Amino acid sequence: MKVEAYVLLFVGVFFGLVGLVYWLWSHEDAGGIMLLGSFLLGCVPGLYYLWWSRRMPRRAEDDPDASLEDGAGAVGAFPGSSIWPFVLGLGATFVAAALVFGAWTLGVGLFLAVSALVGVIHESRRGGLV
Amino acid sequence: MTILAERPEVFDESFEHEPAPSGLLKWLTSTDHKVIGKNYTVTAVIFFLLAGAMAMLIRAQLASPDSTFLSQHTYNEMFTMHGSLMIYLFVGPVAFGGLANYIVPLQIGAPDMAFPRLNALSYWLYLGGGLLMMTGFVTTGSAADFGWVAYAPLSNSINTPGAGPDLWIVALILTGFSAIFTGVNLVSTIYYLRAPGMTMFRMPIFTWNMLVTGILILIAFPVFTSALVLLWCDRHLGAHIFEVQGGGVPVLWQDLFWFFGHPEVYILALPFFGIVTDVIAVFSRKPIFGYRGMVFATISIAALSTSVWAHHMFTTGVVLLPFFSLMSYLIAVPTGIKFFNWIGTMWRGSVKFDTPMLFCIGFLATFLIGGVTGILLASPPIDFATHDTYFVVAHFHSVVMALVMGAFAGFFYWYPKMTGRMLREGLGKATFWLMFIGTNVTFDPQYLLGLKGMPRRIAEYAASDGFTTLNRISSVGAAILFVSVALFVVNVVVSWLNPIPAGDNPWDAATLEWATTSPPPHHNFLKIPPIRSRRPVWDQNHPEDRIIEHHPPRLGGLMASTGGSAVLLDEVGFDGGDSPGTRERDQ
Numbered sequence: 001m002k003v004e005a006y007v008l009l010f011v012g013v014f015f016g017l018v019g020l021v022y023w024l025w026s027h028e029d030a031g032g033i034m035l036l037g038s039f040l041l042g043c044v045p046g047l048y049y050l051w052w053s054r055r056m057p058r059r060a061e062d063d064p065d066a067s068l069e070d071g072a073g074a075v076g077a078f079p080g081s082s083i084w085p086f087v088l089g090l091g092a093t094f095v096a097a098a099l100v101f102g103a104w105t106l107g108v109g110l111f112l113a114v115s116a117l118v119g120v121i122h123e124s125r126r127g128g129l130v
Numbered sequence: 131m132t133i134l135a136e137r138p139e140v141f142d143e144s145f146e147h148e149p150a151p152s153g154l155l156k157w158l159t160s161t162d163h164k165v166i167g168k169n170y171t172v173t174a175v176i177f178f179l180l181a182g183a184m185a186m187l188i189r190a191q192l193a194s195p196d197s198t199f200l201s202q203h204t205y206n207e208m209f210t211m212h213g214s215l216m217i218y219l220f221v222g223p224v225a226f227g228g229l230a231n232y233i234v235p236l237q238i239g240a241p242d243m244a245f246p247r248l249n250a251l252s253y254w255l256y257l258g259g260g261l262l263m264m265t266g267f268v269t270t271g272s273a274a275d276f277g278w279v280a281y282a283p284l285s286n287s288i289n290t291p292g293a294g295p296d297l298w299i300v301a302l303i304l305t306g307f308s309a310i311f312t313g314v315n316l317v318s319t320i321y322y323l324r325a326p327g328m329t330m331f332r333m334p335i336f337t338w339n340m341l342v343t344g345i346l347i348l349i350a351f352p353v354f355t356s357a358l359v360l361l362w363c364d365r366h367l368g369a370h371i372f373e374v375q376g377g378g379v380p381v382l383w384q385d386l387f388w389f390f391g392h393p394e395v396y397i398l399a400l401p402f403f404g405i406v407t408d409v410i411a412v413f414s415r416k417p418i419f420g421y422r423g424m425v426f427a428t429i430s431i432a433a434l435s436t437s438v439w440a441h442h443m444f445t446t447g448v449v450l451l452p453f454f455s456l457m458s459y460l461i462a463v464p465t466g467i468k469f470f471n472w473i474g475t476m477w478r479g480s481v482k483f484d485t486p487m488l489f490c491i492g493f494l495a496t497f498l499i500g501g502v503t504g505i506l507l508a509s510p511p512i513d514f515a516t517h518d519t520y521f522v523v524a525h526f527h528s529v530v531m532a533l534v535m536g537a538f539a540g541f542f543y544w545y546p547k548m549t550g551r552m553l554r555e556g557l558g559k560a561t562f563w564l565m566f567i568g569t570n571v572t573f574d575p576q577y578l579l580g581l582k583g584m585p586r587r588i589a590e591y592a593a594s595d596g597f598t599t600l601n602r603i604s605s606v607g608a609a610i611l612f613v614s615v616a617l618f619v620v621n622v623v624v625s626w627l628n629p630i631p632a633g634d635n636p637w638d639a640a641t642l643e644w645a646t647t648s649p650p651p652h653h654n655f656l657k658i659p660p661i662r663s664r665r666p667v668w669d670q671n672h673p674e675d676r677i678i679e680h681h682p683p684r685l686g687g688l689m690a691s692t693g694g695s696a697v698l699l700d701e702v703g704f705d706g707g708d709s710p711g712t713r714e715r716d717q
Contacts, residue, residue, distance in 0.1 A: 003329075003330040003331070004321050004330065007330075007341070007342075007345075007429070008345070010429060010433070011345060011349075011433065014433045015433070015437075018433075018437045021453075022437070022450070022453060025450060025453055026450040026453065028449075028450070030382055030385045030386065031385060031389070031440070034353060034385075034386075034389045035437070037353075038349050038436060041348060041349055060326035060327070061324035061325065061326055061327070061328050061329065062330075063326070063329070064327060064329050064332070064662075065327070066326035066327045067326060067327070067660065068325070068326050068327075068658055068660065069326075070326045071325065071326035075240075075241055075323065076241075076244070076322075076323070078161075078241060078246055078653070079161050079246050079247050080161070081151055081155075081156070081159040081160055081161060082159055082161055082247055082250070083158060083159045085161065085247050085248075085253075085254055086158050086250070086254050088251055088254070089250075089251055089253075089254020089255050089257070089258055090254065090258065092254075092255055092258065092304060092307075093255075093259070093261070093262060093304065096258070096259075096262060096300040096301070096303060097262060097297075097300070099296065099300045099362060099366075100262075100293050100296040100297050100300055120247065
C-alpha cells in the first residue's frame with residue numbers, strides 16, 4: 001500500500017509546490033484555489049493510505065513473492081445483474097432534461113431515481129455480503 | 131443478486147448462482163465490466179461515426195470559396211457538435227469507459243471493477259448525456275453552436291439562446307459525473323483488486339496509465355462539471371458569474387474550462403500512450419524498455435498537464451505568461467522520455483508489422499508532429515501570431531488523430547480478446563495506410579493555412595484570400611479518412627459474418643489478460659498463472675526465459691545484446707525490464 005500512498009502524495013506535494021510558486025508570482029485567485037484543491041486531493045487520501053500502510057500487514061498484492069494461495073478466499077462482494085443502475089441513470093437523465101424543458105420531466109426523473117435507490121438498497125440487503 | 135467472488139483456483143464454477151440474462155435484458159442489467167466496456171466502446175464508436183460525418187460536412191463546406199453548401203448557423207452547429215462528440219463522447223469514453231473498463235481488471239487479475247453497479251451507472255449517465263446532447267438537433271432552436279469550449283459571453287442566454295445550448299450543458303454535467311464515477315472505479319480497482327504478486331511495479335503500463343488517468347479525472351472533471359452548473363445558473367437564474375453586466379468575469383469561464391480542458395487532453399492521451407507502450411513491446415518481442423521511466427514520465431506528464439491550463443489564454447492578456455510557458459515546455463521532457471523508450475523497446479527487437487503495430491508507428495509519427503507544434507504554441511510570441519488560426523486546428527488534430535490511431539491499435543490488439551475473433555489483416559493494413567495518409571493530407575495543409583492567416587471557425591472565405599488550394603487538399607484528405615474508417619466498419623462486419631477464431635493469445639503477448647479465454651468468462655479467470663514478473667503469461671509460455679537475474683544499475687545508456695534480444699541497461703532510474711533471458715526482482 002506504500003506505493004499507492006506515494007503516488008497520491010506525489011500529486012499533493014507537486015501541486016503544493018506549484019501552487020505556492022504560482023500564488024506568490026501571480027496572486028491570481030481562481031488558479032490558486034484550483035491548485036490548492038489539487039494539493040488537498042493528493043494529500044488527504046495519500047496521508048490516509050500512508051497511515052494505514054504502516055499499520056496493516058503486507059497485502060498479497062504488495063508482496064512480489066506472494067502465491068495465489070496467499071490471496072485465497074473472498075476478494076469482495078460483486079453484484080450480479082441489476083436493473084437499478086439503468087433506472088437511476090434514466091432518472092438522472094430526466095432530471096437533467098427538466099433543467100431544459102421545465103418541470104414536467106422532473107417528477108418522472110425523481111420517481112425513477114428514488115425507486116432506483118430503494119431498489120439498490122433492497123437488492124444489497126437480500127443478496128450476500130456487500 | 132449479489133455474489134461473493136473468490137480467487138480463481140479456489141472457487142468452482144458454481145459461484146454463478148443464477149443464469150445471467152441475455153439479449154436486451156443483459157444490455158440493460160449487466161454489471162459485468164466486460165459488458166459495460168463493450169457497451170461503452172460501441173456507443174463511443176457510434177458517436178465517432180456521427181462526429182466524422184459532421185467533419186465531412188465541414189470539409190465539404192470549406193472545399194471551395196464562398197460556399198453556400200451549409201448556412202453559417204448550420205456550420206457553427208457542425209463544428210461545435212463535431213468537437214463535442216469527438217472530445218466528450220468518443221476519445222475519452224472509448225478509452226477510460228471502453229477499453230480500460232474491459233482490460234484493466236483483466237490485466238491485474240481482478241474479477242470485476244471495484245464498484246460494478248457504479249460502473250453500470252457511469253455508462254447510463256454517459257449514454258443519457260450523449261442522447262441529450264444530440265437531442266439539440268431536433269429542438270426548434272437547433273443544437274449548440276458556441277464551439278466545444280463554450281466561451282463566455284458567447285455562451286450566455288442572449289448570444290446563444292434556446293434549448294440546444296442548454297441540452298449541451300446538462301448533457302456534459304451528466305457525462306461529467308459519469309467520468310468522475312469511472313475515475314473512482316479505476317483507482318479503487320487498481321489499488322484494491324490486484325492479484326497476489328501483482329505489485330504496483332509489475333502492472334502493465336496501460337494499467338499504470340489508467341491509474342494516473344483516473345486521478346487526473348478526479349482533479350479535472352469536478353471543476354468543469356461545477357463550471358457547467360455555474361453557466362446554467364448564469365443562463366437561467368441570472369447569476370452573472372461570467373457576465374460583466376452583473377459584476378461577473380467572462381474570462382473566469384476560460385480559467386475554469388481550461389483547468390479541465392488541458393488535463394482533458396492528457397486524460398485522452400495517457401490511455402493511448404499505455405496502449406502503444408504495451409503493443410510495441412508485444413510486436414517487438416521484447417520487454418518494455420525503461421519501465422519505471424515510463425511510469426514516472428506518465429505521472430510527470432499528468433502533473434504538469436494540470437499546471438499549464440492558461441497557455442490556451444495567452445492572448446487574453448491576463449495570465450502569467452512566463453509561468454505557463456515554462457510549465458508547458460517542461461511537458462516535452464517526460465514526453466521525450468516516452469518517445470525514447472518506445473524507440474528503445476523496438477531497438478533490436480524482432481519487430482512484426484501487424485496492424486496494431488502499424489497503428490502504433492503511425493501514432494508515434496503523428497503525435498510527434500502534434501507535439502512539436504505544441505511546443506511552438508507554448509511560446510507566447512508564436513501563440514500570439516497563430517492563435518485562433520488553422521495552425522492551432524492543425525496542431526490539435528495532429529494530436530487527436532494520433533490518439534485515434536492509438537485507439538485503433540487498441541481495437542485491433544484487443545478485439546480478439548473481446549470477441550474471440552480476429553479482424554482481417556489486409557483490411558486492417560489498408561485502414562492504417564489510408565488513415566495515416568488521410569491524416570497528413572487533411573491536417574498538414576492546415577498548418578500552412580494557419581500561417582497564411584486563415585482564422586478558425588469561419589464558414590466562408592473568399593477566392594482572393596488564397597486559401598482555396600490548401601483547403602481543397604485538406605478536404606480530399608478528409609475523404610480518404612472517411613474511406614479508412616469505412617474499411618474498419620467493413621472489417622468488423624466481415625469478422626462478425628465470417629469469423630476466424632482468435633484463440634486465447636493470438637499475439638503471443640505477455641500480460642495477464644492473455645492468460646484467460648477469448649472472450650473471458652464471467653469474473654474473468656478460471657486459473658491465473660503465477661505472477662513473478664511483469665510478464666506472467668510470457669513466463670508461463672516461454673519457461674526457457676524464466677531465469678531469475680538482477681541487473682544492477684549501470685551508467686551510460688548502453689544497449690547490449692543477449693540471446694538475440696536487446697537488454698537496455700539501467701540509467702538514472704530507468705531499467706530495462708525483464709528481458710528474454712533475464713528477469714529482475716522488482717521492489
